[in-house]
Amino acid sequence: MNDNPGDIPLLFTPIKLRSVVARNRIVSSPMCQYVSVDGAPTEWQLVNFGRFAMSGTGIVFGEETAVEPRGRKTHHCAGIYHDRHIEAYRRITDFIKSLGSVPAIQLGHCGRRASAHGPLKDRAPLTETDARQGLQPWQGIAPSALPENPGRPIPRAMNLDDIRGNIAAWRDAAQRSVDAGYDICEIHGAHGYLIHQFLSPVSNKRTDGYGGSLEGRMRFALEVVDAVRAVWPKDRPLFFRTSAVEGAGGEWGIEDTLALARELKAHGVDVIDCSSGGVMGDGPMPAIPRVPGYQVGYSREIKREVAIPTVAVGMITEPGHAEAILREGHADFIALARELMDNPNWPLHAARALGYGDPLNLVHAREAQRLRLRERHREEYPPGTEVEIPFGPGEQVSYSWAARSAGPRTRR
Numbered sequence: 001m002n003d004n005p006g007d008i009p010l011l012f013t014p015i016k017l018r019s020v021v022a023r024n025r026i027v028s029s030p031m032c033q034y035v036s037v038d039g040a041p042t043e044w045q046l047v048n049f050g051r052f053a054m055s056g057t058g059i060v061f062g063e064e065t066a067v068e069p070r071g072r073k074t075h076h077c078a079g080i081y082h083d084r085h086i087e088a089y090r091r092i093t094d095f096i097k098s099l100g101s102v103p104a105i106q107l108g109h110c111g112r113r114a115s116a117h118g119p120l121k122d123r124a125p126l127t128e129t130d131a132r133q134g135l136q137p138w139q140g141i142a143p144s145a146l147p148e149n150p151g152r153p154i155p156r157a158m159n160l161d162d163i164r165g166n167i168a169a170w171r172d173a174a175q176r177s178v179d180a181g182y183d184i185c186e187i188h189g190a191h192g193y194l195i196h197q198f199l200s201p202v203s204n205k206r207t208d209g210y211g212g213s214l215e216g217r218m219r220f221a222l223e224v225v226d227a228v229r230a231v232w233p234k235d236r237p238l239f240f241r242t243s244a245v246e247g248a249g250g251e252w253g254i255e256d257t258l259a260l261a262r263e264l265k266a267h268g269v270d271v272i273d274c275s276s277g278g279v280m281g282d283g284p285m286p287a288i289p290r291v292p293g294y295q296v297g298y299s300r301e302i303k304r305e306v307a308i309p310t311v312a313v314g315m316i317t318e319p320g321h322a323e324a325i326l327r328e329g330h331a332d333f334i335a336l337a338r339e340l341m342d343n344p345n346w347p348l349h350a351a352r353a354l355g356y357g358d359p360l361n362l363v364h365a366r367e368a369q370r371l372r373l374r375e376r377h378r379e380e381y382p383p384g385t386e387v388e389i390p391f392g393p394g395e396q397v398s399y400s401w402a403a404r405s406a407g408p409r410t411r412r
Helices: 043-054 085-098 160-179 194-199 214-231 254-266 296-306 319-327 338-342 346-353 365-380
Strands: 015-017 020-022 026-028 059-066 102-108 184-189 238-243 271-275 310-313 333-336 388-392 395-400
Touching: 020 102, 026 346, 043 059, 043 085, 059 085, 059 184, 085 102, 085 160, 102 160, 102 238, 160 184, 160 214, 184 194, 184 214, 194 214, 214 238, 214 254, 238 254, 254 296, 271 296, 296 310, 319 333, 319 346, 333 338
Parallel strands: 026 059, 026 333, 059 102, 102 184, 184 238, 238 271, 271 310, 310 333
Antiparallel strands: 015 020, 388 395
16 A cells, blocks of 8 residues: 555655545645534635645545534534535535545534634633624533533533434434545544543543443444444545544543554544544643654554554644655655645645655646746756846846846946
8 A cells, every 4th residue: 555656755656545546645634614604614615625635635634524513613613414515515525626636524523612612712612692693502512511621611411312313413424425525534533522522531421331441432432433434435435533642631542542543443444543632631641742743653653553544643844754754654644734724835845845756747737837837937047047138129138146137227
């Protein structure tokens, strides 16, 4: 799967998962946008995610997409809980495919992190004041009636009917994702959202079959995977995003993740997307420093111990760093989020930096044509070449490479 033909940078070597082939190992990581209308995407998503496909990204994820309305963090979060959403997402997936990228969806449920404002308002809980402005608060659900943090809203502990209904919502959302044209589905089991809330002993205090032991706490995640895998086409890959370790004060660590990853692989998951954080408590876990590649070690451990493909993500910004991660066998994919926001053409620039044969093959022919013309002009006039800039039929002025402009004219 990771064979590298010739001297092509591994970052730009195609990779096949089941029947889906990504043209390279670059992934645009899911990024919540907070601009959906009753769950449905708008022109914002088409442009925002489309620009990553235009730059040559191999796999283009949208954003965490809720499987039911109460699974959204805010009123403006994405969802795929109505059939009417399908056509809106299909417009985006068709565009991404037309540019040679693989469209991917991340399904999620926020659980107890529901009923809030977005990050521009510090994720403050919704209040009755917001309700008078059309933003009605709602109660989140969780494995146990424990708030995310002191002072935050208390969720309702899920009973067995809630669990069965919620798993059915994951299945239905996965089927809609198929109909919407997605080729990769990722289950969001990280960042303190519902699945992670079941996994963590900090947030799961249940005494039934969905709590207690590690096996019990993993049960909900595996039942969600089974429900999604049952409707997700056998020839398309299924990803799972995990918080390999929790945030400050957490208890879930890499050994727990390795046990989970083994089960996920046995239940039909093809790739583990390695993230961290999301649940905090009073445990001994220190804060996670945000340094370049801070989550690569998690990806390496899972790939090595479980023999399953992994995604490395987190402060990976330099092309050489990304290539080294792949060549050293620490991951199979490199995911970027904020770096792509800062530089949507990162794949094109990385291809040049790594010596990829023809970087302009990554972009659409309409763009490549103009960029090739620019390169031809640069070849025609190397720096230092004597150049005269015409100012009229009989007047030319010497060009200055130092000033990068024509010199002053001689006044007549």
